[in-house]
Amino acid sequence: MAMFRSLVASAQQRQPAGGPAGGDSGLEAQYSCPICLEVYHRPVAIGSCGHTFCGECLQPCLQVPSPLCPLCRLPFDPKKVDKATHVEKQLSSYKAPCRGCSKKVTLAKMRVHISSCMKVQEQMANCPKFVPVVPTSQPIPSAIPNRSTFTCPYCGARNLDQQELVKHCVDNHRSDPNRVVSARCQLPGCLSPTVHPQCPLGTPGRGLASHACSASPQCPLFQVCPICSAMPWGDPSYKSANFLQHLLHRHKFSYDTFVDYSIDEEAAFQAALALSLSEN
Incomplete structure (x- = not known):
C-alpha cells in the first residue's frame, strides 16, 4: 500500500510554479477541472495529494463519510481542502485562445466568454446526435437510474456508495x-x-x-x-x-x-x- 501511495504521489499532476507549459494551445486544458472539463471556477486543492478541482465539482465528495480524491482515489481529510489561490492568480494572468473565435481571453473569463461566443454555439449546434453503432430495435436509453450512489433513508445523507x-x-x-x-x-x-x-x-x-x-x-x-x-x-x-x-x-x-x-x-x-x- 505504501508503494502504491508513493507511485501515485510521484505521478500527481500539480500545477507548475512557473509559466504555463505547452504554450497557448494546451493552456486551457492545463487549467481545466478533471471533473467538469471546463476552466477552473473557484478552484480548491486537496491538501494530501494536491489535486485541484472546481469548488462546486468537489462538493459532492465532501458529503460522504470517507471521501476519496476523484482523480487518484486516495482518502483525504475534508477539513484540509483549501482555496487554490495560486491557481486563481494564474487564471487571471494567463490568456488562451477561444476554441470558437480564437480570440485571446484570460482564463478567469473564459467560461463567460464561451457562454456568449456565437462560434462556440454554432459548433455545439452542429454536434452529431447519438446513433447506435448498428441498427437496433431497443429505444435510446434515457432516465437511467443512479445505481452508483444512494441516499440514507434515515437521515438523508447523500452520495453514499x-x-x-x-x-x-x-x-x-x-x-x-x-x-x-x-x-x-x-x-x-x-x-x-x-x-x-x-x-x-x-x-x-x-x-x-x-x-x-x-x-x-x-x-x-x-x-x-x-x-x-x-x-x-x-x-x-x-x-x-x-x-x-x-x-x-x-x-x-x-x-x-x-x-x-x-x-x-x-x-x-x-x-x-x-x-x-x-x-x-
Whole structure:
C-alpha cells in the first residue's frame, strides 16, 4: 500500500510554479477541472495529494463519510481542502485562445466568454446526435437510474456508495430499526402521537422507532431499500420491516461486480445456467 501511495504521489499532476507549459494551445486544458472539463471556477486543492478541482465539482465528495480524491482515489481529510489561490492568480494572468473565435481571453473569463461566443454555439449546434453503432430495435436509453450512489433513508445523507451506505447505517442508525419519515405516523387511521427524539421539528417523545402500528406492513415507517429499488428487478413499492438487517444480509457485495445491467432477468438466468453447466 505504501508503494502504491508513493507511485501515485510521484505521478500527481500539480500545477507548475512557473509559466504555463505547452504554450497557448494546451493552456486551457492545463487549467481545466478533471471533473467538469471546463476552466477552473473557484478552484480548491486537496491538501494530501494536491489535486485541484472546481469548488462546486468537489462538493459532492465532501458529503460522504470517507471521501476519496476523484482523480487518484486516495482518502483525504475534508477539513484540509483549501482555496487554490495560486491557481486563481494564474487564471487571471494567463490568456488562451477561444476554441470558437480564437480570440485571446484570460482564463478567469473564459467560461463567460464561451457562454456568449456565437462560434462556440454554432459548433455545439452542429454536434452529431447519438446513433447506435448498428441498427437496433431497443429505444435510446434515457432516465437511467443512479445505481452508483444512494441516499440514507434515515437521515438523508447523500452520495453514499453501497459499502458506505451499509457502514453509515451500521455506525449511525443501529438503534433505529425504522425510518423516520415525519413527526407522526402518516398511515390513515393511526393516531399515535409518538415522535422521534431527533425529529427536525425538535419535538421530544419516545420515538417513532418504537412505534408499532396495527397495520405495520403498510406503515410508512417501513422503508424501501434505495439499493434494491434502483436495480432493474427492484420493486420500489416493497418495504422492509428491518432495513438494517436487510442491508447486512442482502448487500454484502456490490452488484456492479456480478451484474450486467444491460440484460433482463431471464437473460441473466440463462447466462448463469450456461456458465454453471460449462463448469461442470
